[in-house]
C-alpha cells in the first residue's frame with residue numbers, strides 16, 4: 001500500500017483519517033502543527049503524539065521533502081534552487097529579493113504543455129503536474145522552522161515552471177494549505193497565481209474563492225499575434241479571455257495584473273499600445289511590461305529601451321497603471337521564461353558534490369512531451 005504524504009492532506013481529511021483510527025479531532029491539529037509550523041519530517045519527531053499512534057501512522061503516512069540539488073545566487077541577490085522530486089524529476093524555484101519584498105516563484109508542473117513560443121520551459125513539453133506537497137515544500141524550503149513566513153519571504157507567485165491552472169487541483173489545494181491557519185497561515189493577498197489564459201479553468205478558479213491575486217499573461221493585442229506566440233489563444237481568444245477576467249471575483253481595491261512580454265517588432269508598436277488601452281477598458285487592472293530576455297534557441301528579440309519607455313508612457317498617459325519590470329536573476333537563468341528542461345540531468349542526481357553548487361538543469365521527458373497547446377487545452381477542459 002502506498003504511503004500517504006501528510007503534506008498532501010488537508011486538516012479535514014486528517015481529522016477523518018484519525019477519527020477512523022479512534023483518535024480525537026485535536027490530534028489532527030497537532031499533526032498539522034508538526035508538519036507545517038515545526039516542519040517535522042518524521043513521525044518520530046512528533047513527540048507529543050502517543051508512541052502507539054506514531055507507530056500506527058508510520059505504517060500509513062510519511063512527510064515528503066524536496067532534495068535540493070543545486071543552488072545558484074545571482075549578482076542581484078536572486079536565488080534559484082534546483083530540486084529533485086521523489087520520482088527523480090526535477091523542478092526549479094526562485095527567490096527574488098527586492099527592497100521591500102522577498103518573493104518566492106514556485107513551479108506547479110514538471111515542464112509545461114502550453115507551448116508559449118518565447119518560453120524555454122515550453123520546449124520540453126509537460127512531464128507531469130506536481131502534488132500539493134511538492135508545491136508547498138518549495139515554500140517550506142525557504143522558511144526555517146519556527147520562523148513566521150514573513151521573516152523568510154513576503155510574497156509567493158505561482159509563475160515558475162508550468163501552468164498553475166493546468167494543475168488545477170494541486171494548485172488549489174496547495175493554496176488552501178498555504179493560507180489556512182492550520183497550515184502556513186500566509187495571507188492570500190501575498191499570493192499571486194499567473195495563468196496563460198485557460199478560460200474555463202479561470203472561471204472555475206474564481207469560484208474557489210481563494211482571495212489570491214490573479215495575473216494573466218496577455219502579451220499581444222490581436223488574436224493573430226497572440227496565437228502566433230501563445231497557441232493557447234486559438235481555443236481561448238483575447239475577447240473570451242478578457243470577458244472571463246471581467247467576471248473574475250475581485251475584492252475591493254484588488255486588480256488583475258496583465259503581464260505583457262515586449263518582443264521587438266512583434267507586439268511593441270504604438271498601435272499595440274493603443275489597442276491595449278482599448279482592451280483594458282472597464283477592467284480593474286495594472287500592466288506589467290517585461291522587456292524580453294533574449295535566450296538562445298528562442299527567435300525573439302528585446303525591444304530598445306526607448307521603445308519600452310514610449311510604450312509604457314502611452315499606457316500611463318491613457319490612464320493605465322503600467323510598470324516596466326526588469327527581470328531578476330538573468331545571469332543564472334532564473335528570469336521569466338528561462339526555467340527549463342535539460343535532458344541529461346539524471347547522472348547528477350546522486351552526486352552530493354552538486355549540492356549547493358551551480359547551474360540549472362531540469363527533468364526527464366515524459367508522456368505529454370510534444371503535445372500541442374490545442375490538445376492541451378482540450379485536455380485542460382476535459383478534466384473538469
Ligand code: SF4
Nearest residue numbers: 112114116119122162
Ligand atoms: S510561459 Fe508559462 S504557460 Fe507559457 S509555456 Fe512557459 S511555463 Fe508554460
